[in-house]
Amino acid sequence: MLSALLVMSGLALFLGAILGFSALKFKVEGNPLVDKIDAVLPQTQCGQCGYPGCRPYATAITEGEADINLCPPGGEEGIAKLAELLGVEAKPFGEGAGPKEKAVAYIDESTCIGCTLCLQACPVDAILGAAKQMHTIIASECTGCELCLPPCPVDCISMVPIPEKVGNWKWRYPVYALTPVAHA
Amino acid sequence: MMRQLFRFHGGVHPPTHKSQSSEKAIVAAVMPSKLVIPLHQHVGNIARPVVKVGDRVLKGQVIGAPDGRLSSAVHASTSGIVAAIDMQVVAHPSALSDLCVTLIPDGLEEWVVNAGADYRELSHTDLRHRLRQAGVVGLGGAVFPSDMKLYGGKNKIKALVLNGAECEPYITCDDRLMRERADEILRGAEIMRALLYAEEVAIGIEDNKPEALAAMQQAIVEGRYQGIEAVAVPTVYPGGGAKQLIRVLTGIEVPAGVRSTDMGVQCFNVATAYSAYRAIAHGEPMLSRIVTVTGNVANPQNFEVLFGTPVEELVAQAGTLPGTTGHLMGGPMMGFELPSAKVGVIKAANCIIAMSEALFPPPAPAMPCIRCTRCVEACPQELQPQDLYWFARADNFGKAQEFSLFDCIECGACAYVCPSHIPLVQYYRYAKSEIWARERDKTAADTARQRHEFRQFRIERDKQEKAAKLAEKERAAALAKQQAEAAQTTAPADEDAQARIQAAMQRVQAQHDQTHPKNTDHLTPQQQTEIAEVEARRAKIRELAHPEADISHPASHLQEVARPQPEDLPKE
Numbered sequence: 001m002l003s004a005l006l007v008m009s010g011l012a013l014f015l016g017a018i019l020g021f022s023a024l025k026f027k028v029e030g031n032p033l034v035d036k037i038d039a040v041l042p043q044t045q046c047g048q049c050g051y052p053g054c055r056p057y058a059t060a061i062t063e064g065e066a067d068i069n070l071c072p073p074g075g076e077e078g079i080a081k082l083a084e085l086l087g088v089e090a091k092p093f094g095e096g097a098g099p100k101e102k103a104v105a106y107i108d109e110s111t112c113i114g115c116t117l118c119l120q121a122c123p124v125d126a127i128l129g130a131a132k133q134m135h136t137i138i139a140s141e142c143t144g145c146e147l148c149l150p151p152c153p154v155d156c157i158s159m160v161p162i163p164e165k166v167g168n169w170k171w172r173y174p175v176y177a178l179t180p181v182a183h184a
Numbered sequence: 185m186m187r188q189l190f191r192f193h194g195g196v197h198p199p200t201h202k203s204q205s206s207e208k209a210i211v212a213a214v215m216p217s218k219l220v221i222p223l224h225q226h227v228g229n230i231a232r233p234v235v236k237v238g239d240r241v242l243k244g245q246v247i248g249a250p251d252g253r254l255s256s257a258v259h260a261s262t263s264g265i266v267a268a269i270d271m272q273v274v275a276h277p278s279a280l281s282d283l284c285v286t287l288i289p290d291g292l293e294e295w296v297v298n299a300g301a302d303y304r305e306l307s308h309t310d311l312r313h314r315l316r317q318a319g320v321v322g323l324g325g326a327v328f329p330s331d332m333k334l335y336g337g338k339n340k341i342k343a344l345v346l347n348g349a350e351c352e353p354y355i356t357c358d359d360r361l362m363r364e365r366a367d368e369i370l371r372g373a374e375i376m377r378a379l380l381y382a383e384e385v386a387i388g389i390e391d392n393k394p395e396a397l398a399a400m401q402q403a404i405v406e407g408r409y410q411g412i413e414a415v416a417v418p419t420v421y422p423g424g425g426a427k428q429l430i431r432v433l434t435g436i437e438v439p440a441g442v443r444s445t446d447m448g449v450q451c452f453n454v455a456t457a458y459s460a461y462r463a464i465a466h467g468e469p470m471l472s473r474i475v476t477v478t479g480n481v482a483n484p485q486n487f488e489v490l491f492g493t494p495v496e497e498l499v500a501q502a503g504t505l506p507g508t509t510g511h512l513m514g515g516p517m518m519g520f521e522l523p524s525a526k527v528g529v530i531k532a533a534n535c536i537i538a539m540s541e542a543l544f545p546p547p548a549p550a551m552p553c554i555r556c557t558r559c560v561e562a563c564p565q566e567l568q569p570q571d572l573y574w575f576a577r578a579d580n581f582g583k584a585q586e587f588s589l590f591d592c593i594e595c596g597a598c599a600y601v602c603p604s605h606i607p608l609v610q611y612y613r614y615a616k617s618e619i620w621a622r623e624r625d626k627t628a629a630d631t632a633r634q635r636h637e638f639r640q641f642r643i644e645r646d647k648q649e650k651a652a653k654l655a656e657k658e659r660a661a662a663l664a665k666q667q668a669e670a671a672q673t674t675a676p677a678d679e680d681a682q683a684r685i686q687a688a689m690q691r692v693q694a695q696h697d698q699t700h701p702k703n704t705d706h707l708t709p710q711q712q713t714e715i716a717e718v719e720a721r722r723a724k725i726r727e728l729a730h731p732e733a734d735i736s737h738p739a740s741h742l743q744e745v746a747r748p749q750p751e752d753l754p755k756e
Contacts, residue, residue: 042625043632053636124635143632166224169278170621171613176549 034058040081042073045123046145053123061086067094073144075099103159104142105149109134111156118148118157187386187415190435192428194564195420196597198353198517200392205478206356208485210364213475214501219261219287219492220528221247222274226321227328228254233285239266242296244469247285250316256329257319259469260287261490263294275495275513275530279523287492298467303375308336311379311464318463319470319531324424324453325514327532330460333450336380342448343434344382346373346457348389348396349417349424352515355535357474358454360486362389362396365458366403372457373412375464380450384411386433387454390423391416421517422595426451428564440591455534475529477502479512479537489529496525499538509544512537516544517596551604559598559608565591569598573608576615581622584615592616 037058044054049070051057060066061082068082069091076092076099083090093099107118107127114132126142129135148157162168224230231248235241241260248258264287271281303311312331321327324347346369350358362369373385389397400414417423417432427438430449438444444451455473462468471490475498478484482503489498495511496504512519513533521539529536537543559569567588575584592612599608707715 038633041629043629043636045632045636054633123639124632125639126635141631141635143628164278164280166274166276166278166280166282168621168624169276169280170617171277171610173614174607174610 031059031062033062036085037061037082040074040078040085041071042078042143044073044143044145046073046143046147048072048145067091069093072100073102100144101161103144103161104139105137105144105146105157106139106160107135107137108156108158109136111154113154113156115153117151117153121147121151123147187413187433188435189415189417190432192423192431192564193566194562194597195422195428196562196600197419198421198600200419201354201478202356202359202392205354205476205484205486206359206393208483210360210474210486210488213487213489213493213498215262215289215291216490216493216497217288218267218494219264219289219490220272220284220494220526221258221261221287221492222272222282222284222528222530223248223258224274224282225258225327225491225531226256226319227326228252228256230283231255231258233269233283235260235266235269235285237266237269240264240290241266241287242294244296244298244471246317246469247287254329254332256321257317257469258285259319259471260285261471261492262287262289263292264289273524273527275522275527275533277520277523284528285492298469300466300468301464303378303464306464308379311375314467315460315463318459318468320456320459320463321470321531322453323455323459323473323531323534324426325518325532325534327530330452330456333445333452334376334379336382340448341380341382341445341450342384343450344373344377344380344385345426345430345433345449345451346385346387346454347424347426347429347451348387348393348400348414348454349429350393351390351419351421351424352517352519352535353421354478354537355476355515356478357476357486357534359393359396361455361458361474362393363399366399367407368461369400369454369458370403370407370409370412371465372459372461374409375460376450376452376457377411382450385413387412387414388417388423388429388433389414390419392419422564422593422597425564425593425595427593440588470531473529473531473533475533476535477538478535479543480505480508480540481538489533491530492528494526494528495522495536498529499525499536505538505540507540507542508538509541510539512539512544517600518594547607548605550606553604553606556603558601558603562597562601564595564597565593567592569608572615573606573611576611579618581615581619585619589615589619 034055035058038055041054041058047053049057049066049072051060051066057066057071061068068086068088069079071078071082072093074081079093080090105127112129112134114129114134116129116131116135118135119127119129123145124141124143126138127135127148128138144159146159149159223233229250229252232251233247234249235245235247241247241264243260243263245260246257247260247266250257266285267288268284268286270284270286272284272286273279274282274284276282306314312334315334316329316331320330322330322333348358348362350356369387373387376382377385387400389400391397394416397414397416403409404412404414415433417429422428423432426444430444430447430451431437434449436444436447436449438447438449459470459473463470472488473491474486475489476484476486477499481499482505484502487498487501495513499508499511511522511525512535513522514520514535516537519535519537522536553570553573555570557570559573560567563569565588569592571587572584572589572592575581575587576589581589589612594609594612596609599606602608
């Protein structure tokens with residue numbers, strides 16, 4: 001009787017120790033769901049969802065504060081991916097939001113006064129320049145977030161849609177033109 | 185010795201249409217009025233233009249330098265004047281424009297200085313460099329830079345397979361090349377074999393080309409080549425696919441996602457071997473290729489065509505016929521319709537077919553898939569084309585990838601046998617390019633995330649550094665204040681400090697007494713009296729000041745010592 005009690009309580013202590021140790025050793029930092037959602041978001045860091053960047057939006061979704069249909073750069077497909085990840089119904093864009101054509105910012109270098117305001121606004125450091133020096137966009141790093149547009153005092157930044165080139169051209173979905181039947 | 189051949193799964197037997205062009209010798213195409221040479225004729229980075237508009241270039245001169253590791257050079261196909269470097273429509277299914285050099289030939293065919301060499305006397309690195317500079321790329325249609333495929337040694341390549349199968353209907357350019365220039369192909373094969381340290385070379389030729397096979401076998405005997413064998417392989421489309429030919433000749437099945445080099449086999453087109461030989465032995469860069477011009481033309485035949493020759497000028501030499509509705513580049517199975525007849529011939533152009541209603545009737549309307557699985561029987565890659573079709577149609581790209589979409593070689597055998605006339609390959613191409621686009625987006629998003637995170641880290645770091653600096657400053661100020669206060673309270677008691685201050689003041693006084701104004705010589709009596717007056721005034725001020733000076737406040741003394749008073753300075 002006593003030995004059985006000892007064995008059982010010993011076992012309980014041993015397993016408890018293992019559980020306690022692994023709880024400390026393999027502790028999950030932060031919410032892993034935030035990372036998963038963040039991986040799906042387009043990382044433009046544009047703030048068009050109302051949150052200051054993609055990760056804050058991901059956090060807000062995790063906490064149930066934000067809906068999944070607020071990300072215009074992600075498009076319908078982004079919503080579908082989020083819906084699949086979270087196991088909820090996909091829904092159309094909310095009011096005022098909508099998918100956007102991909103574009104990069106372009107600085108009219110003859111107008112730029114070198115104020116560095118856009119440098120400070122750019123979330124991915126894609127603008128090169130210094131005080132009273134002409135600024136320019138590193139087009140390959142620009143996410144098209146449009147955050148540099150409002151601070152510019154001379155309105156020298158414009159968004160240029162990314163043109164289709166041989167390098168990024170895609171085969172089209174096969175469609176057939178309908179031809180009217182000739183009447184006899 | 186008979187070589188044992190193997191079979192690959194599936195395949196189809198479309199009408200070959202080869203006899204129209206195969207019995208006429210290769211003819212050099214007439215010099216065109218202009219050459220439109222695209223700078224991107226190969227897999228990899230676009231070549232960087234190295235000439236200016238108005239330059240006179242010589243035949244074989246580099247006009248586009250390779251940019252980056254995976255790239256290839258582009259050359260002036262003849263001597264002439266560079267008329268333009270701009271965006272022009274190129275031979276690409278997109279019908280989009282790309283950077284091209286337009287060259288107006290002067291008809292002199294003046295060559296750049298080029299020297300060939302014996303490949304045995306050159307290092308392998310040098311050989312690869314020469315091939316890259318000569319713009320040698322795979323002429324079977326993939327236009328992959330050949331130098332990148334010729335790294336031997338550590339991969340332990342056992343067999344080099346030369347592809348002379350030419351399985352696509354209508355095309356006969358490799359057939360004619362093997363019949364007429366067999367020895368040069370073999371010499372090229374020798375160079376490739378040396379670079380790869382390959383033991384044997386097997387040249388696969390479909391058995392519907394007995395003359396080409398005989399010519400190659402004869403050249404092997406005459407040239408006393410060792411370890412090179414020309415083998416007749418059964419005629420079945422797509423027997424000229426690299427994986428299919430390797431399977432037939434060596435029995436090796438290259439698994440999904442594995443390169444044939446990992447299995448000890450490397451594969452080149454016969455025309456690539458020919459070009460490699462010309463590049464090494466004669467120093468001739470790739471300036472032309474054999475192009476089959478066939479279809480709705482009066483005299484279908486093979487031409488040796490300079491790159492950049494406008495397609496319409498080339499087709500005119502074979503005799504344009506009325507009723508031509510467009511031009512196909514490549515064969516009817518895998519080729520595509522050219523966006524315009526004005527585009528220049530590129531390295532990938534093995535065949536130009538003039539289309540007409542009679543030869544290429546409009547495709548029958550696509551009907552629903554009835555799941556007859558004829559496409560499964562025809563697929564040479566042993567895929568499930570009907571499943572891939574469903575997934576591509578439904579934009580279910582993840583599933584399509586799971587079903588090995590990227591093992592599809594787009595040969596078109598499935599679409600050929602489809603009783604519902606579904607353009608299956610178009611769906612696969614659509615799905616592939618969508619997946620590639622998504623991967624590009626994903627990489628871009630990852631970069632943006634990294635850059636954003638680093639920016640936030642940087643801003644935070646700057647903030648902390650600033651705060652630390654400010655705190656340090658405040659601490660220093662507080663410390664100084666504390667010290668000053670401490671000095672104030674302790675100074676009177678500190679006799680030592682008092683004595684030091686006294687000594688310092690005495691030193692200053694002594695210094696002051698020793699200095700004499702230097703401009704006091706040769707003065708008029710009037711000036712001397714003025715000076716005397718000033719001195720008297722000063723003495724009086726000092727007398728007045730001294731008794732009032734409170735020696736119990738050393739700080740004021742320190743101030744006096746530290747800051748020379750204006751009257752201490754000699755006056756002019």
